[in-house]
Amino acid sequence: MLIHLFIVWTICIGFVRSTDICGLSSLIHRRLPSIHHSSFTFHLINGEGDAFNVTDTSILGGITVSCTTTSACARGLYTYLTQRAGVDIWWTGSRLDNLPLFLPRVGRTLSGKAIVPYRYYFNQVTFAYTTAFWSFDQWELLLDWLALRGVNLPLAWVGYEHILSEVLREVGLSDDEIYSFLSGPAFLPWNRFGNIQGSWGGRLPARWVEDQFTLQKQIIQRMVELGMTPVLPAFTGFVPPALASHFPDANIAVGSPWVTFPYPTTPVHYIPPSDPLFSTLQKMFISKQKAAFGDISNIYTLDRYNENSPTVTTAELRNISADTFASLRAADPQAIWLMSGWIFSSDRFFWQAENRVQTYLDAIPNDSVIILDFYAEANPQWSVYQNFYGKPWVWCELHDFGGNMGMEGNLQRLTTWPLDALNSSGSSMKGMGLTMEGQEGNEIIYDVVLDQAWSRESLNVSDYGKRWVERRYQNSRLPASVYEAWDILDEVIYNNQNLYTQATIKSILELTPKLDDPMDTNGHHPTFIPYDTNTTIVRSLCRLVQAGVEDRSLLNVPEFNYDLVDISRQLLVNRFVEAWSKLVSTYTSLSTDYNAVAAAAPPLHGIVRDLDTVLATNENFLLANWIRDARSWAGKNETYAAYLEYNARNQITLWGPNGEISDYGSRQWAGLVGDYYLRRWQNFTDYLVETKRDGVKYDSDYVKSRMIIIGQLWDSETFAGPWEVQGKTFEVVQMVLNKYA
Template sequence: MRPTRLFVPGLTIVSSLLVSGESIDGIKALATRLFKGHGDEFEFTLTANTERPSRWNPPKNDNYTVSSRNGKVHIEGTTLSALARGLRHYSVDSLQLDEFLFAESHATIPDKLPLPTQSLSRTSVVPWRYNLNTVTFSYSFVWYQWEDWEKLLDWAALRGTNIQLAWVGFEKIFLDSFRDLGMTDEEIIPFFSGPAFQAWNRFGNTQGSWGGVGNLSSAWIDSQFELQKKIVARMVELGITPVLPAFPGFVPPAFSRAQPDANTTKAPRWTGLPDTNTRDTFLSPLDTSYARLQQAFISKQIQAFGNVTNIYTLDQFNEMPPTSNEPSYLSQVSTYTYKALTAANPAAVWLLQGWLFLNSGLWTEERVTAYLGGPEGHNSMLVLDLYSESRPQWQRTKGYFGRPWIWCQLHDFGGNMGMYGQISDITVQSMDALRTSPSLSGFGMTPEGYEGNEVVYQMLFDQAWTTTPIDTSGYFYGYVVRRYAGASQTNSLFQAWDILRQNIYDNKDRQVPCVGVGIYQNAPSLSGLVNRTGNWPPPTKVYYDPATLKKAHSLLIQAANEIPQLWDIPTFQLDVVDVTRQVMSNAFNTMYTDYVQTFNSQLSHQKRRIGNRGRLQRRDDFATKGKQLLDFLTDLDRVLATNQHFRLDSWLDAAQYWAKQTGANDLIAFNARSQITTWIWESEALNDYAAKEWSGLTRSYYRGRWSIFVDGLNKALASRKLDEAAIHNQIRTFEKSWQYRGFQSEEASTARAAVKDVLPGMMEKWQSVFK
């Protein structure tokens, strides 16, 4: 152990304390929450003295054993994280009980918990199990309250997560640090982007708010910081190392007034945004004020949260080229960045998202080597290979040239919600990487949004405790048993999920590398929407035979007919809605293709000299197809409205809570609406990036755009003249106005129908879709 002292104003703190005296009270409380008050039936023992991970002390694989002792369930492990993972092992093995992110378990807790019938032991195959992407804090967590965080942290801890990004409340640290440098609130606060876009402000892609709805409020800044205190404290209790933010180097434009001699440059424009909202000012890490600000960032967090971590997230070139591509410059930047970090905390580890290296034309081997080679010490950096399942960079960088790195599953962009998975890749590829790369140090989940497909999220975490690739067939069988615990189960249920396993959740089409979206979620157009591949714009290609999903859907309904009790289970309700809306989304693709082909054919006929009767008949037939398209979206909205996970109102209600807490009604309402639609209206590049499959959004926004499109094509046939630009402009005007509708509900009805009551009529009406 190498204890070091951090000299923080008013504090002297040992940075790499032994944590052998760690309290197990947090794990006991976790057991009480999981087992509804039965926490006293467990006994926990830490079996090893551990030192907080640092650049001198990388973590080691941990282990646990579950057994019975003195009439209690006894769980011993080398770390708090291992104890939490052991708790879940007991839960799923002895009770078939599990926790889920988006619906409550229906399992019954017995009056007296059974003792394990045999010893249960596991050793992790990687020391780190990482969770979260920087942008997840905007796409999924921006409106989270403490109760939401508590559920997420429990879910992560039970799966053995031992390192997680803690990125809430960053603006308070930023504000206080720049105040100390002599800047005013009037100079600092306008630099912050709105609540739903803070992630990109934090690493220099955006600056300021947009939409003309005001700046971030002090009440928002303070309330988020108070929430962060609770989050960090709970993470420590659960054995999850918090990854706290360091200062990356981006400063408000008025920084030059406070530090006129500072060495600053303008970052490039990001994603076509107006200059007023991008081209952030970057302070060179070689400038003395950079180290001063880094000291402030680190010390203020130690004062607020305690000495809880040595690991800090810091990204300087996220989707932006550096000022210079010269290897010597890149080496200097990283060298001085890390020097400033270790001046503030000598034990610091720099966590870097490896996303920037996907730009392989810019980040050549020489440049990557220079940038990663700057910080001294082998373990001074920890790199996230952010998109390992589809676009891994670890091979071409030779395992990041020996730096410790984590194999990550990104899975989705913008929180898109299509059913999707690459289960063969996350089991086989991850273990192949472990076998071939000596510097691999962990597995991690880095989705841009936590919105669905939970089985593939937890599978990678479970792979971290398994020495060979997981048998996906047996894994899915056990998942179904636990997911619908509390009801009898039938072969139809297992058959449905096996179809999902083999087809939907085991994509092998490299042209579809991530979660896709439905064509209906895109701005309507006559071309460019069908069979789209790649990760941006999001793919619309369906990589499996849609008939297989229809079969899975039919089997789920058959299972519910055989066991009606399934309709009472929240997880089953959610899954039926999920599969139903995906079947309908796929069907819309076919309807759209037929609609466009019909229009092109009709327009061609209309331009010829043919009789009025034939022309009018064709126009009527085409108009009927357009009406059918819109009617179908109305019915899709009805299905989505049966479950709160698929409702726009859930998102808006969560945002409105914070609006009431902070008094920023217009700003927060606009942010909530714009993020999931236009992102920033002034740049079409990000339009529909964060598209969601929600009721309210489908009825009012997606159907609203398609209604303009259908009307425009009807008029085009009537006039024999197509003006696509005019239709597009109408759609753009509608998109802009929708951002300003506040917190008004967009639901068709306040009455909440159950999915079991909506589906029979829906399936009868759209027989060709479901059979």
């Protein structure tokens, strides 16, 4: 054992590079029991791609991972931990510390090789919907999760505003001109995209910018230690309006407005890449970034047309992409442009005309760009645009809009479509990845994508689900009822064939109350439930509760309790639809009076209260976490803390000062459900009773305005708790099952 420790120690002296393996030693010290800190030896070997072999070190014990890259080493370690030792790491926490006292032998060599060179992670807006207020402790868990699953190309988008501010100051802008342009902490990605500007909750404090820059340095260092290549920001061209007065000869244009946001939050000024000022600021930005982080990556993210309507001709597109790429290469001769394919699908009427995508891409050398096919599990663009005309691209699963928590997925599709794309004629696919807007629930869906990236054969969904749940519940001898519960989920809920509901199913409980049928809601938030609740959710929850009765040790497993709450949550929001339908049919009936409407309202309110109660039993479903994380960045500065809390509240409710995209970032969290959503539904049902009693016509605009006022009042409040879990999960879930099954 001592020799293993000596090997790791000698390797880990000196500067950390992406080809070092000392980061894996640190990961082992963070996650595994101390008795096993010296049980693992890593050897970097020559070979093509990302590949590993895991063997027994000797008959005396120990595990050896031989690998071609640090990322492959991490994946090899993960393969041993999951396939031999039966432990795993989850979004809910690491369970790797449950590694057995005596390590299981490897026996037959475990081998693996990535089928694609890139395994990508993050959507630009995940940095708002999920990680906006994270500390490094939270980042640390996710980065270990990523490394072990073999991710090697994560987006690193924290702290962009620090470098941008330095550049703008250097060219003459004042702090007032800079900070009046920057958005609030919960909305910064859309400021970087050029969708919005300014912060409607108050000006972004300089302290936030500096703290996030410090956090970014920690994140990037850890990514590199774990064998990842961070995708770094580049200068996008979106600038404060004041820049025009400092450079009167520059061609500074005004973009298109974004959705329903009013002036001055939109439109945003930008510098066309053809203007020399664009290249000048690009050089300054990338130079300062390299000085801050080191020369650790040559891959840069830069998207100009994210949900902004291009106002250029087809002929101009080639020059725009050529000039943009030239600015990157002038700043970094090895620069690779990572581009989001979302722009091609979100404004398909523009991009599908006149071969515009091909025109835009042709100006960039094939080996100098990577395109993310953002929504390939539902709306693939690679097949529309002929493998992006030979450019390297990454097959991505989006799945989650705005942090939506509905249970949904298609495991069969995720295990076949990427392989179909990879094996298609003329394929230029070079990666697989995850581009979820918010990282909430449905964890098996995300695991499947990253695991499929290491298998040329489609994963067997049935067998995969069985092994996955055994690791999740830390037991290879589970009651049969557990497997039955997950078979139902995997075969129906996670085999969604309904194209109308691909990627997200949102509950109407979270939407602004209305009398019109909310089950018709489409776009990013389809609300149609494509399965029978009684034969799926109810049956699955019954089996899982039965397992808890049969094996009480399961009640001590965090992930088992999480799943109990998650499935109960889905049951309740589905039942809410039934209660809402009864309310509406009662209200619209000419033969009923206001007393009947009043009697139909309490069942809705009761479901909302019961949902809040079950969510409150688990730490992963608390509004308190979101609020506490936001306020923690302010320390004892109450004014700053109130500003951060307002940002946190507004994102998950009105999403704008006046409900511009209300409910887009809605969540099912205890404290949000039992307070904000309950207020809205009580107000709505009271209004229905009033109109029926007084003979007043229903006014949908009036209802909407009332709901905006409720949102504005709620957003301005201060959270008073409870800050911790309330009640016992298993008892509350049994109550829910007995009441609603």
